[in-house]
Amino acid sequence: MAFSTFGQKPCDNLIFRRIYFVVQYIVFLFSSDNRVKKGFSMMQENSMEIEPQHEVPVSRTVDVLVAGGGPAGIAAGVAAAREGANTLVVERFGYLGGMMTGAHVVWVLGMGDGYRPLIRGIARDIRKRLEPLDAIVKPNRCGDYAVDPEVFKWQAVEMIEELGSEVLCHTMVCDPIMDGSCVRGVYTESKSGRQAIRAKVVVDCTADADVAFRGGCGFDNQTHDITLCLKFDGIDRKKADAFEKDDPHRFAQITAEACNLNGGVMPTHSRYMKDIDATDVDALSRCEKQLRNDCFQSLNYLRANMPGWEKAAIKETLPQLGVRQSRRIHGLYTLSDDDLRSSRHFEDSIGRIGSYLAGYKMNDPAGLDYDIPLRCLVPKDIDGLLVAGRCVSADYLACNTLRLIAPCFVTGQAAGVTAAIAAKQNIQPRSVPAAEVRKSLLAQNVYLAAPGQELTTGDDTPEAPLQNTDGQ
DSSP states (O other): OOEEEESBOHHHHHHHHHHHHHHHHHHHHHOOOHHHHHHHHHHHHHOOOOOBOEEEEEEEEEEEEEEOOSHHHHHHHHHHHHTTOOEEEEOSSSSSOTHHHHSOOOEEOOSBSSSSBOOOHHHHHHHHHHGGGTOEEOOOTTOOEEEOHHHHHHHHHHHHHTTTOEEEOSOEEEEEEEETTEEEEEEEEETTEEEEEEEEEEEEOSSSOHHHHHTTOOEEEOOOOEEOOEEEEOOOHHHHHHHHHHOHHHHHHHHHHHHHHTTTSOTTSOOOBOSOOTTOHHHHHHHHHHHHHHHHHHHHHHHHHSTTOTTOEEEEEOSSOEEOOOEEEOBSSOBOHHHHHTTOOOTTEEEEEOOOEETTEETSSOSOOEEEEGGGGSBSSOBSEEEOSTTSSBOHHHHHHHTSHHHHHHHHHHHHHHHHHHHHHTOOGGGSOHHHHHHHHHHTTOOOOOTTOOOOOTTOOOOSOOOOOTTO
16 A cells, blocks of 8 residues: 655654753743743643654545535536546535535525526536436526435435546545645545545635645635524414414514524524634634524523424524635636626636626626636646635635535536546646637536527526525
8 A cells, every 4th residue: 555644754853842842841940920830831731733754545546636525526526527537526524515415505596697597517417417306496597496405415426426436425635745836635534544645636625725725825715604504393383473463562572582592583594693714613613502502592482482482493403504705715817706797708718607696685787697717716826736616716706606506516517627637638737728628618518608509598497486595
């Protein structure tokens, strides 16, 4: 079995640790200031530990490794496999789908421009695949549709593995394997321990740009609302409505207190937590604990005071927080909000789309048709890596649209194709000609507004009303 190494040399570790503690102990002994002694005690508790060098077994060697199995990762895995690349998708949970399955963001929004569908490719392939399984809500006039999250968990894996590639679940991608400024694979942690996976090209679909960040790529990090999806049972709506009609003043008092206990909203409504850094594990932990605790406090109050809520219960809290934004890489081009609103086109376009999300209002304005350039997927600072999903190179307002499920499918599919071409030709992703990527994307039925690509409703006949974006 092959091995990979990381960390400091053992002798360097020992020398450093001895010098460090000798110096600190001398300061401690000769100081009469209790604050210094207290500081030394705290340093002993919180000081750095140096991980010793050890060999890491290489579990696999692939052409393309996709880190993260959300919408972008699924599309990247399918697209790379279609291009003939030996592809591995690595996912930290036991299922694929990301926010779609882990937070039940089941509506694939952003397929059209407010009037008609534009996005095709894998985003539409998924819909067609789930239709015979009775696992979607029929699309609206823009092509937006909703999936059955449990069926999608199953079919997402099938789509990748039937092409001869592999999905590895219950595995966290920890760090990139670096050769100078070039990514050569990743280190992972799982029940099997720490392992290394070598890859010609890595696609970062972690949503938070974890691989890019740890490889030294520049980035911006801004917060957006975070939610926790809860499902309720046992509420007697008729009894509650009758109480409101009979005693509206008391009903309003109880409702106000229940909202006060839960951050301003009833526990059955989405609560938006603000200013939470999704890349800070302490902040995420506090956020989830507070969301759950406040909801139960409000629920218990309602059970005791609101007619119709006596048997109310939280049936389920979904396993993933609904995170909307965090890191965005610095790429070869940064897509701006003005690019979207002005319907700007690019020669290296990897997808012509028209959706726009203003706050939580969909398609405002409507009728746009802008391009996403390939350069947004290519980190400025490091090689061997592409990025897809909400962490591509864009400004904050543009990312508010690109984080929608349908655009994530678009960037994921393009990253997968580009990675496969780079791996096949043994070149860096930044060196792959955009014309070759576009040719392959056209073969995979991606809409690029190319000659011969007509915009018709076709089989996207509207069946469902346009959706709002509550919870998106």
